[in-house]
Amino acid sequence: MAKLNSKNLDIEKTSRLLKAVSDPDRLRLVLQLREGKKNVSTLANALGAEIVNISHHLGVLRGSKVVRDEKVGRFVFYTLNPDVISMDGGALQVHMGGCRLIIG
Numbered sequence: 001m002a003k004l005n006s007k008n009l010d011i012e013k014t015s016r017l018l019k020a021v022s023d024p025d026r027l028r029l030v031l032q033l034r035e036g037k038k039n040v041s042t043l044a045n046a047l048g049a050e051i052v053n054i055s056h057h058l059g060v061l062r063g064s065k066v067v068r069d070e071k072v073g074r075f076v077f078y079t080l081n082p083d084v085i086s087m088d089g090g091a092l093q094v095h096m097g098g099c100r101l102i103i104g
Contacts, residue, residue: 014096017084020064021094025049026057027103030080033067034087037077066094 021027025047032038032046044054058078061067066085067078086093094101 014099016064017066017094017096018101020060020066021101021103023057023060025053026061026066029054029057029061030066030085030092033078033080034085034092037070037079039075039077043078 021030028047029043032043038046040051040054040058043049043058044051047054058067058069062069062078065081065083068081070077070079084095086095088102092103094103
């Protein structure tokens with residue numbers, strides 16, 4: 001079992017990040033966004049969910065720096081933050097300072 005080096009790991013930030021991606025709905029959003037930038041309506045349609053719920057989950061993901069938002073005209077588009085989430089083959093990697101979580 002690997003030891004966590006507390007000097008390289010921001011415990012509070014890592015905890016928020018793990019909570020953000022541990023929710024099934026938010027993880028589904030992350031998986032949708034690996035295909036590229038999308039707005040709330042597109043994500044709601046893809047997941048068969050209400051826009052208000054998608055907006056809430058995107059707010060949590062944005063607060064934990066998992067996603068970035070960009071306003072284009074009257075629309076807001078969301079993308080994965082490459083400083084936090086990257087792709088390696090088909091697997092998502094969540095980077096948390098001194099450790100990494102691989103999904104898929």
